[in-house]
């Protein structure tokens with residue numbers, strides 16, 4: 001599926017930078033999360049909003065038959081290159097939109113996993129409906145969602161970035177609403193899932209980077225779409241220095257690494273499990 005970048009701000013946002021540069025700091029947590037998913041040989045897995053495969057590759061290494069779908073063509077390309085370099089033939093990446101998976105058949109996956117992926121797609125009710133549709137009865141959906149107003153790293157980066165950016169267009173639903181349990185329940189029950197089949201738990205992802213917190217801020221400023229946009233908007237208002245300082249304070253305050261030259265920051269997320 002190809003989409004005109006100019007007509008799709010969601011796609012443009014994620015193709016803008018190079019999320020691989022950020023994902024490099026998230027590989028350990030991606031592997032650890034996949035280890036908890038009960039992956040077995042031949043399990044059919046859809047990794048939605050998969051990026052360059054932080055969770056898709058470990059799932060394939062455990063023997064699953066994995067399809068990674070992402071809206072950003074550069075990340076699809078990066079995922080396929082990483083799979084090839086790793087010699088994995090049971091994982092492929094293709095372009096697609098979590099709000100409309102019409103290229104995928106009903107009931108075709110045992111497990112749909114989406115770690116900070118589908119939460120960024122527009123039209124959350126359609127996203128829930130599509131994930132339920134492509135999951136076979138008896139299968140599972142596992143989502144990792146950042147949490148609105150959470151004090152840890154990513155929720156704060158997004159909150160700070162938003163405060164320097166122009167207000168979103170009318171009708172825009174914040175991705176962070178996927179971190180609110182009542183909203184998640186509303187979306188999946190509208191897709192036909194009974195409330196008792198939806199469960200929640202708080203979990204943690206760690207960002208590990210072999211340099212200072214300020215250098216990690218620089219990676220976000222240069223390669224992470226939402227932060228890049230915030231810096232562009234801040235520059236237009238002469239507020240770049242202020243934004244830089246706010247992010248550096250955030251990263252430095254949250255850094256738990258015992259070394260001055262390394263960064264290790266934990267971020268809380270909402271893990272949602274849906275039995276279909």
Ligand SMILES: C[S@@+](CC[C@H](N)C(=O)[O-])C[C@H]1O[C@@H](n2cnc3c(N)ncnc32)[C@H](O)[C@@H]1O
Pocket residue numbers: 010011014015019023026030048049050051052053054055069070071072075096097098099114115116117118120121122
């Ligand atoms: C924060 S990244 C996470 C990537 C990956 N899941 C990981 O853990 O590294 C968000 C991902 O969601 C993808 N994405 C955003 N909107 C999407 C949509 N509508 N459909 C599919 N993927 C989408 C982005 O392109 C990006 O790769």
